[in-house]
Amino acid sequence: MAYPLTHRQYYEGLKAGKLLGLKCGKCGAITAPPKINCLQCNGADLEVVELSGQAEIKTFTVVRVPPEGMTAPYVVALAELAEGPWLMGNLEVADPGAVTMDIIGRKVTVGHKVVPADLYSAGEGVAVTFSICGSPPPSGREAVKKMIC
Amino acid sequence: MRKVAVVGVGMTKFGPSEKTQVEMFAEAALEAIDGSNIETRDIQALFVGNALGGFVEGQFNIAPLLASELGLSADTPSNRFEGACASGSVAIRDAFMLVAAGYHDLVLVGGTERCTVMGTPMATRTFAMASDSRYEEFNGITFPGVFAMVAHLYSQKYGIPLKKLKERMAMVAVKNHKNGTMNPLAHFQKEITVETVLKGFMVADPLQLLDCCPFSDGAAAIVLASEEVAKKLTDKPVYIRGVGQGSAGPLYRQKDLTVPAARVAAAKQAYGMAGVKPSDIDVVELHDCFTIAEIVASEALGLFEYGTGSEAVERGESQIGGRVAINPSGGLKAKGHPIGATGVAQAYEIVKQLRGECGARQVKGAKLGLTDTLGGDLATMVNIIYGI
């Protein structure tokens, strides 16, 4: 059975400023990032939809000891989309080292950044980013939705 | 299904080692074989947990090399199991099933791993390879980072202020380091204090250096036998009473990381097979890769109520002599974490405890022991219950 939305199509969507997901024709649940079937009911009747890109931070960390090839500090967070699924992303803030638990519950918008290939990454990657609603993203980054939260 | 017993165990010292993965495994394996009162050629199959061999030594397919090193015959199947940090326990469970099913009578199960030679940046990268490569690794998530997110979620969910939670997490490290001083094979042999933990450098907020287990080298091995064979070999067989294994997806799909679904499922299988309750367990070796990991695991295993695991540490309930001794070996935190070997080293400790051979760290009168091993992002969970 073919994927309704492949990994490649999902990240090309992010690069074009669209957060794509799958809406289940059987139970109505939204699946994102994409999967071959519905994350709720395993149903395969899935329609590609554009999601709001609005989310809320559920938890986070400031990575200070990075893996080979990355520069710390940076914030990794899990956020819950308005449509239900959670995404992992990097919180885009001017001073990542100063982020505390106050960030939990804050509204964010989903953006993206392109991560260059390394030896073990099977080519370039596209990573989700989160920008705090009401504060503009740092220069060079663009939120998918322009602060509509 | 036949009853299955552990008849012999072996383990190297954990910590930095100049030996190869094959050498470490062979030393642990021969100790286990000698202790089982069998000859090497009696082994009918070899199962080994090994996760990072391809990156550390450029070595895939290590299992037949181990068989050859030990001198096993050409008709001995040998398999490598990879379940990240749970690799060794995945191997034990599969070996158990084949002996229980009557397919083999004597199986050597072990694990071997080298981590220290990679250095911190590359070791951090390879450990992170157990996360979702499509939707997590490009964010630079690290293994400490995963459990750091668990800690923040836990603090938020149960309304335990982070400062309080961090003190109790530090008490997990203090307890396990103290236990480690009584284990001559442990990576760390030094007691620490809550103050030392809280002064360490930050690895991934809120986890500081001593909230994290070390990168270690080492190997461990056990010999499994059918009941009939075991009774001929030893008067101290330790039986595998129950096993369980569960699976879960990437972190973003699991959502509430404080109640790992794969562990809840694995523990239920193991308790069910053994016909015992969490309160029946005397001694536990569980996956304390980070201090918060021990607290979360102790709850999902049913040893403490959800949200009370950190208080239980503060009250000393998980010390040797407490309500249920958790990680008397020092755990991953102080004994060390050569990842493919970890599950087998947990089995080593529980078997020694149930035989009453643990000296200063002996849990008095221990009759029922539990191991808990986690692989990847709370993704592979294995629980095994041992009894005499």
Ligand SMILES: [Zn+2]
């Ligand atoms: Zn559905």
